[in-house]
Amino acid sequence: MTQPTFKASNHPFFVIHVDEFLPKIKTANKGKLTAFKRPRKPKTTLSPLNVYFLTEASTPKKNKMILPLLLLCFLLPLIFIFFNTKSYPLIGDYISIYTNRHRLIQFLSDAVLSSPNHTVVLRRPFGPSRVITGNPAVVQHILKTKFSTYQKGENFRAALFDVLGDGIFNVDGDKWKFQRQLSNPMFNTKSLRHFVEHVVDTELNERLIPILATAADNNTVIDLQDVLQRFAFDNICQIAFGYDPACLTPSLPHASFAVAFEDAIRLCTERVRTSSPIIWKIKRFLNIGSEKQLKKAVSEIRQLAVKIVNQRKQEMKTMGCDKSVDLLSGFISAGYTDDRFLMDIVVSFIFAGRDTTSAALTWFFWLIYKNPTVETEIVNEINRKPNLDTLVYDEVKEMVYTHASICESMRLYPPVPIDGKMAINDDVLPDGTVVKKGMTVSYHPYAMGRSEKLWGEDWSEFRPERWLEEDEVTETVRFVARDAYTYPVFQAGPRMCSGKDMAFLQMKRVVAGVLRRFVVVPVVEDGCGEPVFVASLTSKMKGGFRVTIKERN
């Protein structure tokens, strides 16, 4: 018997509704309903028997007994999940979601990439279904074409409200628009120039480099992920609120705020991922378990936020009000003086600036360790700059090869690996998927960066050159961006990350400062060669990134 061709995933209990393949399968099996075995490795052909279970709305009569029996024995809980059949592979298995909860991003990525149109529908036992896509046409549709139909939505907003409140990440419509407009000056050229030439430069030369130099002298192991988070945290507080938390000092002080922040984001992500918001709402009402923990973490975060707001208000009172100074002063001088709201702004911008660039750089340093020729090219580019110690804005912008290497690193390890919107109306996606009001449609940059369809056969290679093109007239190499819907690492459309340019300047300046003088050598312990990618709202390297630092000759 010739088996139908189908790309399968290798997850335990991974149940796929493949009605679009059934006609072929039924022909091959003369009308019998067939159950398929879970392959040990991803295969292009399914093998007969056992766990993969195929159903169809109109099952032939003689199979009707087998189907309910199998459902009763093995799959009863899943009956809730797969009552709806459309012409797309559906994953609707909370057992598999649960068993894969520690690698959910990778699990969903495999599902998206196994689907012929890169879109899957996740059925939930309670609550609306969720669409997950890696299809650029669908990404464009939800982020731009139907911008007003796809919003943050009530579930996401409620789950994150305790931490982000009414900050820019957690609001839609006019509440979002005015925050976007009021924060724009922070991202203009003047501010970016100041950011890279003063804020980043000072943190780099006075804090990061001395810490790395000490680690190199003493041959000590440091957690580079932690160090980069501290760097980014100091940076964002300085540029956005004119406040220096001095988190990156030689003693690497215990930052209870950082721990609370991490806990809060993780626990809120768990809220988003629960099958129904009722579960966490009941726990919050009873103040038990994760909700009790979250309450404690939020209170710690608010303490720092209130300190930042009060200090800024006090300074503005005593020294006068210059709204051009920073983001927080801009909001206060525009008349937004409510403490709770200003705290939401503070927490949201820390969230935006702390975990994203640090995640990108952590994976970047890992990838260039694995690809020494890329490292050599970057070092050559840095050494061609006349002003090695204090690179100015234009010089940092011109670091084309480094820029391409960072883009390539974020293709494989995007700091925000999955992000979504809720439909406020019924809709049909460009690939035919039907979306009902209240369903979430998520796009999956992690999966998209690993798609052979989008990046070619060599998608798994770390190759910055794929972003570069030779200009025949000027005989120089220039950076060629991919369209934002194929590479939605910074999101796309009207809500595209406002801090994209700021992020690149910071990352490139750090890379130049570090690699010019040091070699970063990961501590690869026996049996755990590859670091593990984990993610809540942003991505991380599990257990940190332990490295030693060597002086470059």
Ligand code: HEM
């Ligand atoms: C590699 C670094 C970064 C990446 C990959 C990144 C990615 C993203 C993504 C995916 C979003 C959309 C989030 C959502 O709406 O669900 C976003 C929004 C945003 N980002 Fe970034 N970001 C980065 C760095 C930064 C930095 C350094 C800032 C500076 C403060 C920043 C400021 C913002 C702001 C304000 C928004 C909200 C935009 C809006 O809703 O209109 N980002 N970013």
